[in-house]
Amino acid sequence: MTETELLDEARHAMLNAYAPYSKFCVGAALLAEDGTVYTGCNIENASYGASICAERVAIAGCISDKKRHIRRIAICSTSGNETFPCGICRQVMSEFMDEDSQIILETKDGGFHVYTLAELLPYSFNSDSMNSGK
Ligand SMILES: O=c1ccn([C@H]2C[C@H](O)[C@@H](CO)O2)c(=O)[nH]1
Ligand SMILES: [Zn+2]
16 A cells, blocks of 8 residues: 555545534545555534544544554645644554654645654653653
């Protein structure tokens, strides 16, 4: 599954976004350890704080299918430019992705830019943080 193929899946998932409040539609597609692709769209709520991002919807599908390792994730949105994942999504990604795993963002020209998780979330809090004092 290439970067472009994964972005195509994300773009397709974006069509299902439920975003009546922000009107900002996001799609995400991730590649699990076994090569399965999981997709997600943002799902908003009248109680705004109950909304969930596309990335976490995709991750929830993957984890509830008992795949615990994510190789890469692609994200696109109606902004037509790079949509960086929010802080909560970066933290959730860090639970299931390696520091050097790829986050693929669609760019304005229809291309993409690849970041590593470490670039987007340096010095992350993880399970090692809790064990380091023992
Ligand atoms: O990376 C992002 C950034 C924002 N959103 C959603 C949350 C909300 O529904 C809308 C506006 O913030 O976009 C995502 O799904 N992923
Ligand atoms: Zn998010």
